[in-house]
Amino acid sequence: MDIRLRRTPFYLPGKIINLDIVDDVEALITDLSDADLVPCWAEIWPAARSLARYIWEHLDLTGKTLMELGSGLGLPGTVCGLKGATVTFSDYNQDAVQLSLHNAGLNGVSAAGYQGDWRNFMLTEKYDWIIGSDVFYDPKLNPYVLKIFRNNLKEGGQLLLSHQCRKHTYDFVQQVITELGMTEIRVDTVEKDAESAFGQFSISIHHLLKPGL
Ligand SMILES: C[S@@+](CC[C@H](N)C(=O)[O-])C[C@H]1O[C@@H](n2cnc3c(N)ncnc32)[C@H](O)[C@@H]1O
Numbered sequence: 001m002d003i004r005l006r007r008t009p010f011y012l013p014g015k016i017i018n019l020d021i022v023d024d025v026e027a028l029i030t031d032l033s034d035a036d037l038v039p040c041w042a043e044i045w046p047a048a049r050s051l052a053r054y055i056w057e058h059l060d061l062t063g064k065t066l067m068e069l070g071s072g073l074g075l076p077g078t079v080c081g082l083k084g085a086t087v088t089f090s091d092y093n094q095d096a097v098q099l100s101l102h103n104a105g106l107n108g109v110s111a112a113g114y115q116g117d118w119r120n121f122m123l124t125e126k127y128d129w130i131i132g133s134d135v136f137y138d139p140k141l142n143p144y145v146l147k148i149f150r151n152n153l154k155e156g157g158q159l160l161l162s163h164q165c166r167k168h169t170y171d172f173v174q175q176v177i178t179e180l181g182m183t184e185i186r187v188d189t190v191e192k193d194a195e196s197a198f199g200q201f202s203i204s205i206h207h208l209l210k211p212g213l
Contacts, residue, residue: 001095001098001099003022003023003028003042003095004022004023004024004027005020005021005022005023005099006020006021006022006023007019007020007021008020008021010044010049010052010075012052012053012056012057012079013056013057015056015082017052017075017078017079017082017107018103018106018107019044019073019075019078019103019106020073020099020102020103020106021042021043021044021073022039022042022043022073022099025039025042025043028042035138036092039093040072041070041072041073041091041093041095041096042072042073042095042096043072043073044072044073044075045072045133045134045164046134046164046191046193046201046203047133047134047162047163047164047191047201047203048072048073048075048076048133048134048162049075049191050133050162050189050191050203050205051076051131051133051160051162051205052075052076052078052079054160054162054187054189054205054207055076055079055080055083055131055160056079056082056083059080059083060083060084061080061083061084061085061129062083062084062085063084064084064085064086064128064129065085065086065088065125065127065128065129066080066085066086066087066088066127066128066129066130066131067087067088067089067090067114067123067125067127067129067130067131067152068080068087068088068089068090068100068130068131068132069090069091069118069130069131069132069135069145069148070090070091070096070132070133070134070135071089071090071091071096071097071100072091072096072100072133073096073099073100073103074089074096074099074100074101074102074103074104074111075103075133076131076133076160076162077089077100077104077111077131078100078103078104078107078109078111080129080131081104081107081109081110081111082107082108082109085128085129086111086112087104087109087111087112088111088112088113088114088123088125088127089101089104089111089112089113089114090113090114090115090116090123091115092115092116092117092118093115094115097113097114097115098113100113101113118141118144118145118148119141119144121144121147121148121151121152123152124151124152125152126151126152126153126154126157127152127153127154127157128154128157128158129157129158129159129160130148130149130152130153130157130159130160131159131160131161132160132161132162133161133162133163134162134163134164135161135163136161136163136168136169136172136173137163137166137168137169138168139168139171139172142172142175145172146175146176146179149176149180150180153180153210154210155210155211155212156209156210156211156212157210158207158208158209158210159176159182159206159207159208159210160205160206160207160208161173161205161206161208162203162204162205162206163203163204164201164202164203165202165203165204169204170204173206173208176208177208180208180210181210181211182208182209182210182211183208183209183211184206184207184208184209185206185207185208185209186204186205186206186207187204187205187207188202188203188204188205189202189203189204189205190202190203191203
């Protein structure tokens with residue numbers, strides 16, 4: 001991978017996560033007119049930071065299998081590994097999968113990686129948990145993601161989805177709840193971001209539970 005990285009800390013209560021992040025994301029831009037070529041994988045988005053905190057503060061994933069969809073730089077999945085999960089990072093961008101694995105390793109988490117597009121998803125394994133931060137914003141992709149939830153989430157499994165209060169994502173979460181008969185715990189929070197001109201972002205976290213057999 002020929003990408004310049006910069007190490008940065010991410011602070012959780014009682015724990016510092018070290019992350020190697022892309023130093024110059026703009027240098028990766030080649031064609032902004034093609035959504036699949038926009039290097040959105042190369043940022044740690046506010047929704048990922050809020051989800052990482054929720055996982056750290058609320059979940060015990062000991063002995064659970066978990067897949068992160070659209071893992072980008074792998075922050076939430078890394079925290080899941082620290083909370084005991086056996087993690088698989090997935091993304092259609094090869095550098096994203098590699099950097100997710102690298103960042104997990106930096107923090108003592110060993111994980112698996114799968115490079116694959118939701119539109120042609122070949123993983124057949126079923127997981128106890130599937131998580132994703134800032135990923136379900138394009139309605140065209142929703143049918144493929146719904147299929148992944150149907151195929152790859154165990155009975156009694158759980159989903160964790162976070163986003164910047166996007167209307168499309170709320171609509172999609174409602175569709176998932178209805179079609180898979182899930183129940184929801186929703187947490188609305190604010191992610192402070194001193195580096196952003198906005199200063200802070202409103203984030204919704206949806207914790208969905210699928211009924212067991
Ligand atoms: C906005 S980024 C979020 C990255 C990370 N989850 C975060 O919150 O920091 C969206 C992620 O989804 C991935 N992605 C987008 N479309 C995808 C597709 N069709 N198949 C697989 N991954 C996809 C991107 O490569 C990127 O890593």
